[in-house]
Amino acid sequence: AQKITQTQPGMFVQEKEAVTLDCTYDTSDPSYGLFWYKQPSSGEMIFLIYQGSYDQQNATEGRYSLNFQKARKSANLVISASQLGDSAMYFCAMREGEGDSSYKLIFGSGTRLLVRP
Amino acid sequence: DGGITQSPKYLFRKEGQNVTLSCEQNLNHDAMYWYRQDPGQGLRLIYYSQIVNDFQKGDIAEGYSVSREKKESFPLTVTSAQKNPTAFYLCASSIDLFGFKGGLGEQYFGPGTRLTVT
Numbered sequence: 001a002q003k004i005t006q007t008q009p010g011m012f013v014q015e016k017e018a019v020t021l022d023c024t025y026d027t028s029d030p031s032y033g034l035f036w037y038k039q040p041s042s043g044e045m046i047f048l049i050y051q052g053s054y055d056q057q058n059a060t061e062g063r064y065s066l067n068f069q070k071a072r073k074s075a076n077l078v079i080s081a082s083q084l085g086d087s088a089m090y091f092c093a094m095r096e097g098e099g100d101s102s103y104k105l106i107f108g109s110g111t112r113l114l115v116r117p
Numbered sequence: 118d119g120g121i122t123q124s125p126k127y128l129f130r131k132e133g134q135n136v137t138l139s140c141e142q143n144l145n146h147d148a149m150y151w152y153r154q155d156p157g158q159g160l161r162l163i164y165y166s167q168i169v170n171d172f173q174k175g176d177i178a179e180g181y182s183v184s185r186e187k188k189e190s191f192p193l194t195v196t197s198a199q200k201n202p203t204a205f206y207l208c209a210s211s212i213d214l215f216g217f218k219g220g221l222g223e224q225y226f227g228p229g230t231r232l233t234v235t
Contacts, residue, residue: 045226107159
């Protein structure tokens with residue numbers, strides 16, 4: 001079974017509107033972290049936001065926020081007031097547990113976001 | 118400015134040749150990683166290193182080799198044994214492997230090297 005699922009291969013959003021990128025995850029470990037990365041056409045991966053499994057509040061970083069629904073195992077990224085520069089691939093990733101494999105970031109297949117002017 | 122550099126940006130090789138991709142970081146991070154990305158897919162872990170002179174295989178290590186002789190450097194060699202080497206290769210680093218030194222465990226990435234083997 002896939003650990004990280006991003007069901008939207010591509011999304012369009014109008015400039016200045018908000019958009020939600022979906023991410024669901026699968027883990028039995030009570031301790032985990034969820035990350036979102038942005039990959040523009042240049043290729044590098046840019047860290048956007050983090051949510052820990054024990055965090056009581058949803059993470060926010062500027063225009064990025066994370067809609068964390070633990071019971072549903074979802075960690076959707078919300079981008080408010082979209083800008084043309086937000087057009088990129090977005091990857092959700094998970095780091096599990098505190099054991100020997102806790103170094104691993106497991107990535108989803110990504111969502112390509114295109115912001116329309 | 119602290120960061121991760123990868124060179125070259127684009128690399129072309131003939132089938133059967135070994136090729137080495139460089140990765141340098143000046144973030145003073147202990148842990149370093151190599152990932153492979155194929156079109157339309159996420160990242161897959163090739164190798165990782167916790168400290169100097171130590172490295173471990175990731176999920177798709179066959180046909181690749183690495184070294185970690187200096188903290189700042191983690192070169193990846195794509196050998197002729199790698200059956201499908203054409204891909205985008207990303208190097209990353211983090212403060213440490215398991216988060217013992219604090220931080221969120223986030224990894225910082227270089228700009229990547231696009232390797233084409235014909």
